[in-house]
Amino acid sequence: xxxxxxxxxxxxxxxxxxxxxxxxxxxxxxxxxxxxxxxxxxxxxxxxxxxxxxxxxxxxxxxxxxxxxxxxxxxxxxxxxxxxx
Amino acid sequence: xxxxxxxxxxxxxxxxxxxxxxxxxxxxxxxxxxxxxxxxxxxxxxxxxxxxxxxxxxxxxxxxxxxxxxxxxxxxxxxxxxxxxxxxxxxxxxxxxxxxxxxxxxxxxxxxxxxxxxxxxxxxxxxxxxxxxxxxxxxxxxxxxxxxxxxxxxxxxxxxxxxxxxxxxxxxxxxxxxxxxxxxxxxxxxxxxxxxxxxxxxxxxxxxxxxxxxxxxxxxxxxxxxxxxxxxxxxxxxxxxxxxxxxxxxxxxxxxxxxxxxxxxxxxxxxxxxxxxxxxxxxxxxxxxxxxxxxxxxxxxxxxxxxxxxxxxxxxxxxxxxxxxxxxxxxxxxxxxxxxxxxxxxxxxxxxxxxxxxxxxxxxxxxxxxxxxxxxxxxxxxxxxxxxxxxxxxxxxxxxxxxxxxxxxxxxxxxx
Numbered sequence: 001x002x003x004x005x006x007x008x009x010x011x012x013x014x015x016x017x018x019x020x021x022x023x024x025x026x027x028x029x030x031x032x033x034x035x036x037x038x039x040x041x042x043x044x045x046x047x048x049x050x051x052x053x054x055x056x057x058x059x060x061x062x063x064x065x066x067x068x069x070x071x072x073x074x075x076x077x078x079x080x081x082x083x084x085x
Numbered sequence: 086x087x088x089x090x091x092x093x094x095x096x097x098x099x100x101x102x103x104x105x106x107x108x109x110x111x112x113x114x115x116x117x118x119x120x121x122x123x124x125x126x127x128x129x130x131x132x133x134x135x136x137x138x139x140x141x142x143x144x145x146x147x148x149x150x151x152x153x154x155x156x157x158x159x160x161x162x163x164x165x166x167x168x169x170x171x172x173x174x175x176x177x178x179x180x181x182x183x184x185x186x187x188x189x190x191x192x193x194x195x196x197x198x199x200x201x202x203x204x205x206x207x208x209x210x211x212x213x214x215x216x217x218x219x220x221x222x223x224x225x226x227x228x229x230x231x232x233x234x235x236x237x238x239x240x241x242x243x244x245x246x247x248x249x250x251x252x253x254x255x256x257x258x259x260x261x262x263x264x265x266x267x268x269x270x271x272x273x274x275x276x277x278x279x280x281x282x283x284x285x286x287x288x289x290x291x292x293x294x295x296x297x298x299x300x301x302x303x304x305x306x307x308x309x310x311x312x313x314x315x316x317x318x319x320x321x322x323x324x325x326x327x328x329x330x331x332x333x334x335x336x337x338x339x340x341x342x343x344x345x346x347x348x349x350x351x352x353x354x355x356x357x358x359x360x361x362x363x364x365x366x367x368x369x370x371x372x373x374x375x376x377x378x379x380x381x382x383x384x385x386x387x388x389x390x391x392x393x394x395x396x397x398x399x400x401x402x403x404x405x406x407x408x409x410x411x412x413x414x415x416x417x418x419x420x421x422x423x424x425x426x427x428x429x430x431x432x433x434x435x436x437x438x439x440x441x442x443x444x445x446x447x448x449x450x451x452x453x454x455x456x457x458x459x460x461x462x463x464x465x466x467x468x469x470x471x472x473x474x475x476x477x478x479x480x481x482x483x484x485x486x487x488x489x490x491x492x493x494x495x496x497x498x499x500x501x
Contacts (some may be wrong), residue, residue: 016100018151019154020150041155041220045220048218050217055210057215
């Protein structure tokens with residue numbers, strides 16, 4: 001999986017949680033919380049969405065790594081590709 | 086009629102509703118006077134094709150899609166109804182002290198929809214609970230529908246739901262009256278709501294009980310008192326009233342839809358599902374005593390009848406016992422149009438009749454092709470509306486499983 005493909009999947013997950021946001025203008029280096037007004041329940045939706053799509057458990061200690069698009073991709077990409085292998 | 090201190094007189098100053106055949110009181114009343122059913126063909130997973138009363142109100146009027154996803158259908162219907170009841174009341178909401186507002190919503194059941202959804206989800210993951218949603222608890226707590234209202238409108242007074250089976254709409258209304266009389270709140274949003282059509286279990290259970298309506302035409306499936314009736318049409322819906330003490334309503338020059346002058350609640354204590362005509366009659370008499378009214382002072386009795394064989398006969402038996410001698414009491418049924426809106430039923434069916442205070446018309450019971458002789462009672466208004474002139478008192482029946490009965494009496498407000 002490429003970084004761009006993973007980004008698309010994350011956008012899909014975010015769009016389910018916050019359907020009215022404009023994802024065209026999403027800034028990849030800004031936190032989801034600040035940019036999309038996401039709270040802790042929303043962040044758990046991101047974790048659940050990833051788990052359901054990739055059967056990928058994300059330990060609670062790693063939740064801070066899901067802060068922005070860049071940090072999420074940096075954290076997830078190797079895990080997702082490792083899982084596929 | 087009982088004379089109460091003005092501060093104990095509780096009036097309806099706003100109506101917000103979501104019915105299968107109308108998303109506001111004017112449209113709903115028009116549908117009830119022109120024979121428009123809200124029952125449509127409906128399909129739900131596992132159970133398959135059936136009928137249901139489906140609401141098409143614009144829930145996006147008060148919530149965005151993100152909020153709708155976070156909450157429940159019962160929550161969104163409650164928010165819609167309260168938003169409409171508030172707007173209708175004309176209250177200067179910005180200047181209302183929010184901790185003096187109470188929210189009392191009756192529900193038949195709550196949480197089944199969400200639990201069924203979650204089990205459906207984890208089934209795809211071999212029932213691994215790691216895939217269960219963190220939303221399940223806040224969505225299924227019994228106060229969810231009322232709680233969503235407080236979140237949306239910034240209400241910091243008390244909120245809770247009243248589990249009272251199909252008597253819940255009236256139970257919610259009664260609770261609002263009691264809390265205002267106790268001085269616990271100064272403004273109440275009270276009524277009932279139902280999201281039941283989104284759970285396959287309710288259809289499957291009524292079907293297993295041989296109590297789910299079948300017919301070739303959806304609009305004719307709900308037929309209380311008809312000889313060919315064969316069961317319930319399950320519906321969703323909601324109805325919430327803005328309630329205030331009379332002096333507060335008068336002070337701000339509010340439109341007063343009616344005054345809740347009496348109520349009664351009791352329990353059958355006899356059976357899980359079969360109603361008890363004697364207890365129903367006692368509940369009606371309790372409400373009449375509470376209002377200090379005689380049976381022949383009631384102009385309209387809105388029945389609970391759900392189109393089950395036994396239930397309809399037993400309710401008519403109760404009505405004959407109380408109103409047998411009354412020549413001026415007319416009887417109707419709203420479920421014949423909208424199906425059984427469960428927790429919303431009592432409040433929603435009352436709303437359909439409130440305009441009678443203004444127009445003097447009794448909406449009919451539709452779909453009666455052949456009246457069951459066992460359901461005959463004087464002045465049953467069949468198939469066509471009936472103009473009866475001045476309507477001063479309406480009595481509204483609501484009865485529920487495990488033997489819970491709730492009856493309200495509403496008076497036309499005629500000034501001092």
